[in-house]
Amino acid sequence: MKKRAPRSLTALASAALLYLHLPILFVFVYAFTTEDAAFTFPPPGLTTKWFAVAAENQDIRDALTLSLGVAGVATATALVLGTLAAGAVWRSRFFGRDVLSLFIVLPIALPGIITGIALRSAISITEISFSFWTIVIGHATFCVAVAYNNVIARMRRISPNLLEASSDLGASGWQTFRYVLMPQLGSAIITGGMLAFALSFDEIIVTTFTAGNQQTLPIWIFSSLVRPRNRPVTNVVALLVVAITFIPIVLSQRFSARSEEA
Amino acid sequence: MRRIGKLLYTRRRLRLALILALPVAWLVGIYGGSLTSLLVNSFYKIDSFSGTIDRSPTLETWRQVFTDANMAVAGRTIAMASGVTIAAVLIGFPLAYRIARYTRGRTKTALVLAVLIPLWSSYLVRVYAWKLLLASEGVAAWGFDLVGAGAVLDWILDLPVIGGPSLSTSSLGQFVVFTYIWLPYMVLPVMAAVERLPESLLEASADLGSRPASTFRRITWPLVLPGVAAGSIFTFSLTLGDYIIPTVIGDSSPFIGLAIYSQQGVAGNLPLAAALAVIPVVVMALYLTGARKLGAFEAL
Numbered sequence: 001m002k003k004r005a006p007r008s009l010t011a012l013a014s015a016a017l018l019y020l021h022l023p024i025l026f027v028f029v030y031a032f033t034t035e036d037a038a039f040t041f042p043p044p045g046l047t048t049k050w051f052a053v054a055a056e057n058q059d060i061r062d063a064l065t066l067s068l069g070v071a072g073v074a075t076a077t078a079l080v081l082g083t084l085a086a087g088a089v090w091r092s093r094f095f096g097r098d099v100l101s102l103f104i105v106l107p108i109a110l111p112g113i114i115t116g117i118a119l120r121s122a123i124s125i126t127e128i129s130f131s132f133w134t135i136v137i138g139h140a141t142f143c144v145a146v147a148y149n150n151v152i153a154r155m156r157r158i159s160p161n162l163l164e165a166s167s168d169l170g171a172s173g174w175q176t177f178r179y180v181l182m183p184q185l186g187s188a189i190i191t192g193g194m195l196a197f198a199l200s201f202d203e204i205i206v207t208t209f210t211a212g213n214q215q216t217l218p219i220w221i222f223s224s225l226v227r228p229r230n231r232p233v234t235n236v237v238a239l240l241v242v243a244i245t246f247i248p249i250v251l252s253q254r255f256s257a258r259s260e261e262a
Numbered sequence: 263m264r265r266i267g268k269l270l271y272t273r274r275r276l277r278l279a280l281i282l283a284l285p286v287a288w289l290v291g292i293y294g295g296s297l298t299s300l301l302v303n304s305f306y307k308i309d310s311f312s313g314t315i316d317r318s319p320t321l322e323t324w325r326q327v328f329t330d331a332n333m334a335v336a337g338r339t340i341a342m343a344s345g346v347t348i349a350a351v352l353i354g355f356p357l358a359y360r361i362a363r364y365t366r367g368r369t370k371t372a373l374v375l376a377v378l379i380p381l382w383s384s385y386l387v388r389v390y391a392w393k394l395l396l397a398s399e400g401v402a403a404w405g406f407d408l409v410g411a412g413a414v415l416d417w418i419l420d421l422p423v424i425g426g427p428s429l430s431t432s433s434l435g436q437f438v439v440f441t442y443i444w445l446p447y448m449v450l451p452v453m454a455a456v457e458r459l460p461e462s463l464l465e466a467s468a469d470l471g472s473r474p475a476s477t478f479r480r481i482t483w484p485l486v487l488p489g490v491a492a493g494s495i496f497t498f499s500l501t502l503g504d505y506i507i508p509t510v511i512g513d514s515s516p517f518i519g520l521a522i523y524s525q526q527g528v529a530g531n532l533p534l535a536a537a538l539a540v541i542p543v544v545v546m547a548l549y550l551t552g553a554r555k556l557g558a559f560e561a562l
Contacts, residue, residue, distance in 0.1 A: 005364035013360035016353050017373075020380050020445060023391040026401055030394050039397035041404045085285035092278055100282075103289040110543070111503020113519050114300075115293075117526060117539045121303040122296035124315065124532055141293050144285070173277075195382060202384040204506060209526065218386045225390065225510050235394075238387045249382045253375055 024242065031239040036232045054236040059220060064240075067217040070132065071200040074139035078196050079189060081140070082147025090155040107142040112205030115142060120209040130212025138210040139203060143196035150192030150256075151185060158184050191256045194248035202245050217241060304537035313530060323533040327541070332521070336541055339518040342433075343501040346440045347448075350497045351490055353441065354448035358489075361449075362456035374453070381446040389510055392439045396511065398428035426513050436512035440501050447496035451561055455489025456482075488557035495553050502542045518542055 026041075031050065033043035054060055085104055089097060107115050119138050128134065158181070166176040204218040211219060217237065224234045306315050307322040326332075361373045380388065395401045406415040419425045419432060426432030459482065467477040505519035516524075518541055526535035553559075 005360055009356055009360050009364075012356035016357035016445070016449075017376060019353065019442060021376065023395055023442065024380075024383075024388060026394050027387060027391050039394050039400045041394075041399065041401045081285045081288050084281050085289075088278060088281045088285065092274075094278060094282075100286065100289070103294060104285075107293060109499070110546070111499055111519070113503040113505060113522055114539055114543060115296075117522055117535055118293075118296040118300040120526060121299040121532065121536050122292075125299045125302065137292060141288070144289065198382050202386055204386050205504075208523070218384075221386055221390065222506065222509075225393065234390075238384075238390050241384045241387050245382070245384045246379075249379060253378070257371065 027235065027238050027242060030235040031232075033232065033235070039231075050232040050236045054233045054240075057230075057233060059215065060217075060233070060237060063215045063217045063220040066132070066135075066214060067201055070135050070139055070216060071197050073136050074143055074200045075193050075196045077136065077140040078143035078147045079193050082144045082149075082192060083151050083185070083189060085144065086148050086151040086155055090152060091160070104148050105145050108145045112142075112203075113209075116206040116209035119206065123210065130210070130214065132214070134210045134212070135207055135214065135216065138206045139200040142203075142206065143200055146196045146199060147189070147192040150188045150195070154185055154188035187255050187258070191252040194252035194255070198245040198248045198252075202241055300536050300539060303533050304540060306533040308531045308533055315532060323537045326534055327537045332538070332541075335516045335521055336518055336545075338515065339502060339542075340545065342437065342440065342517065343498045345437060346444060346501045347494045347497045349437070349441045350445050350448040350493065351452075354445055354452055354493065355486075355490070358449045358452035359456050362453045363459075377446050377449045377453070381450070385443065386506065388443060389439060389507055392435070392442065393430055393510060396428065396430035396435045396439075398430070400430070402429055430511055431513055433512055433515070436507060439507050439511050440504070443507065444497040444500050447500065448490075448493035451489040451492040452486060453489075455486045455492075455561055459485050488561035491553045491556035491558035492561040495550065495558060498549055499542075499546050502545060 029041075029043065030039070032046045032048060033040075034045035034047045035043055082104075085100065088094075089101060116138070119134075119141075123130065123134060162180055162184075163176055166180045167173075171179070202218050204216075204222055207216055207219060208222075215223070218241070221234060221237055221241070224230055303315075304323055305319045305321070306317050307320050308314070309316045357377070361370060361377070365373055393400075397403075403412075403415060406412050415429075418434065419428070421434075424432060424434040424437070426435070429435040429438075463481055463485075464477060467481050468474075472480070503519045505517065505523040508514070508517045508520045509523075518538065522535045522538045525531045525538060
């Protein structure tokens, strides 16, 4: 191990960590404030009543249902597409392989607004009407990269000997896939799925362009930020979004840590 | 069933084609098609009487892109993206270096997770948190008063260009939020680059009598630079296209992202929005060419 870190370096690094984490903690504090018109700090008093108010708000319930539905379907679609793409790129060379890898990362490599406006242009030209499915198409497109990255990283660690041994022992292609490949890939697919879910659930930039009049939870928050209304309820919804995205992220990290130890 | 399995096993091409069909149809068909329709739309124009899209090819919309006002917006956006990138290096480098070189085992896992979580967790709520922090009655103002520095805050807010009525309506506040949001994208590749830095080189440099500053300048920095360049792709590109942060925080001066968003939304001028969207794509293409020369692609 190296020498001890210089004090000044530790101080700078700690400051950077505080900068990364401190702000979000205030969202927790504000969800309980009694103040309902301003962002006064420290809060004049604490209450849990805004949680009940938020729970009874029909707009919020609809937005939450829509967001969960979109994230679920988009994640499932992205997992199928991402896993198939990884399977194709892994261990085979074909014409246009590099183009395919480029197209997989492009939706997250380009600024979100480009993906958004591009999909919006296509919707306009084809005269498709906005729906649940236009939102899902947008989300699935940028979630593919997450699924793909997780699966291909795992595939690269699988020894080709395993597959050869399986077919030498007389397994059919399907059996090798089902009993050798899938168990190896399972946790990578779950990890990718959780990250994709978190990514989709709080996405706003692409969604704005593909949603028409529908409101996902992030769009609801954004519109109440632009035209301030229901401040305390917005605080509660913000906390809800943090909680819902936090769970899959932490789970996925534990999953990938465990499979690396194994 | 078995026969199909055998057929697929022996015909590798056929199997590959089946696996590829869906992803290619989606990514190249839907996504590639959308990008193409973006370009196509930029050659349409909005009919000024009916407000509908006139679908006969024209350069009219492109003429509207190259106005002084739009170029000023592009300039301001690029300046912000550059500033944010530099700040992310200054803040992110010490953190990345400290984690990569002086921690290990569980501590390292925990710290890497601490950098990763903000990257995945709610972008919008993280912006929102700063609204609470920077409001004139919010946490930051309270903090300044607490340490008796209220006058310093007032002085900062009175400054031209970066100041404003409150931190949440100033470009300084906007800059702080941009940097906060994209910082993890800088830390991770830099951390990976420091990780690859051979310990022996640094020791040799010290043994040969080089002072830490000179070791940093002549050994560490050149070797970590590809990582910095990789991180800068994200900080630069993400700032370039963002419209949420300028909407929520800042003095409402336009950015490219915001211009695209409002042309599409409020103005209903999709062709102009599409044409404006080509600006960040071109800027990013130029940026990527430069970053590639610094070895950024190998450090991603």
